[in-house]
Amino acid sequence: MGSSATTHTHTTAKSSSEPDEHQHPHRLQGSLFQPIGDEGRAELVERRLVDAITRGHLSAGERLPSEADLGKSLGVAPVTVREALLALRGRGLVVTRRGRNGGSFVAEHADPLTFAREAVRGTSRLALRDLGAHYAAITGACVRLAARRADPSETQQVRRRLERIEELDGEQQRRLLDDVQIEIVALSQSARLTREQMKLQAELSPYLRLVAHETENLRRQAAHLTAVIDAVEAGDPDAAGARTELMAAETIDALIRLQATTG
Numbered sequence: 001m002g003s004s005a006t007t008h009t010h011t012t013a014k015s016s017s018e019p020d021e022h023q024h025p026h027r028l029q030g031s032l033f034q035p036i037g038d039e040g041r042a043e044l045v046e047r048r049l050v051d052a053i054t055r056g057h058l059s060a061g062e063r064l065p066s067e068a069d070l071g072k073s074l075g076v077a078p079v080t081v082r083e084a085l086l087a088l089r090g091r092g093l094v095v096t097r098r099g100r101n102g103g104s105f106v107a108e109h110a111d112p113l114t115f116a117r118e119a120v121r122g123t124s125r126l127a128l129r130d131l132g133a134h135y136a137a138i139t140g141a142c143v144r145l146a147a148r149r150a151d152p153s154e155t156q157q158v159r160r161r162l163e164r165i166e167e168l169d170g171e172q173q174r175r176l177l178d179d180v181q182i183e184i185v186a187l188s189q190s191a192r193l194t195r196e197q198m199k200l201q202a203e204l205s206p207y208l209r210l211v212a213h214e215t216e217n218l219r220r221q222a223a224h225l226t227a228v229i230d231a232v233e234a235g236d237p238d239a240a241g242a243r244t245e246l247m248a249a250e251t252i253d254a255l256i257r258l259q260a261t262t263g
Contacts, residue, residue, distance in 0.1 A: 045074055045084035053093050054119075055206045056112030059171065064094070064104040113213060116206040120259050128259070132252035135204050136245040142185040142193045143228055143244050144237035150187035155233040158183045162229065165222055173218060174209045180225050187232060204251070211254045221247065 052058045064070065067085070071078040085104050088094040096104050120128075162180050165173050178201050185197040212218035224247035231240035 042080050042083035042087065045070075045076060045081055046087045048074065049084060049088060050091075050093065051202070053106055053110050054112055054115035055202060056116075056171075056174070056209055057202065057205070058106050060106050060108050060110050062106045064106070066103065112206055113210055116210040117258075117262060119206065120210065120255055121262055123259075125256055125259070128252050128255055131204065131207075132248045135200055136248035138196060138200055139181070139185065139248070140241040140244045142188050142190075142197055143232060143240040145190065145193070146184055146187035147232045147235055147237040147240045149189045150232050152233055154187055155229055158187070159226070159229050159233075162222065162225060170218075173222075174205075174212055177208070177212070177218070177221055177225060178205050180229075184225070184228060184232060207255055208251060210258070211251050217254070220250070224250075 049058075049064075058064065064085075065073070067078040067081045070081045074081070085094055085096075089096060093107055093110050094104050095107050096102070158180060161176065161183070165176055168176060182194065182197055182201055186194045188194070208221065212221050224243055227243045228240050228247075231237075231243060
């Protein structure tokens with residue numbers, strides 16, 4: 001489940017050849033479902049699953065992996081997963097269905113946009129600015145490195161994925177933007193940076209989704225990523241980094257404006 005976190009130069013080529021660009025498990029789940037190991041308490045499993053749901057990486061109505069598969073991915077016993085799922089059912093985030101097509105499913109009312117709005121209201125402006133600065137610093141450095149190392153053919157594959165955005169529905173569009181950002185970073189040929197970007201993208205993704213709820217803003221985010229791809233393909237690290245930093249700053253400014261209107 002977390003195999004995409006270890007990809008490097010070949011990440012883009014593999015992604016562009018997949019028949020379903022949004023098949024589950026989604027690549028951001030790779031950062032959310034890393035093994036917990038010795039700290040494998042039910043509370044930590046619960047927190048990991050809550051993150052996946054509230055950040056929109058597990059959609060309303062989506063079927064969760066089996067207890068055995070989740071346990072294997074997270075590095076804990078199935079009984080620990082079962083205890084965590086029981087807690088999630090108590091919180092109304094997960095429902096269980098019996099029968100041949102049964103299993104655990106994300107509750108239909110588990111809306112990531114609602115969780116994102118609540119998170120924005122509960123976060124200080126200083127913390128939002130700090131999040132934006134962190135994202136801009138790390139992602140900006142990653143795309144600068146990608147501009148120095150990427151092969152043009154790989155960059156073109158990422159571009160083709162992004163050009164298909166108008167063919168997708170709103171949720172698929174948001175996921176595609178997340179994936180494309182990770183794939184651009186993967187062009188840095190650094191597995192460590194790609195893993196770090198996956199974690200950052202998982203953290204910022206609900207906020208990006210909230211900002212991109214309006215079509216105009218989603219298209220602007222896509223335009224930013226297109227400009228980054230252009231800069232990476234042209235081997236211009238300064239332009240790639242500057243555009244990434246502008247995108248991060250605009251996102252945080254939009255969140256602060258939203259905070260002011262909903263606080």
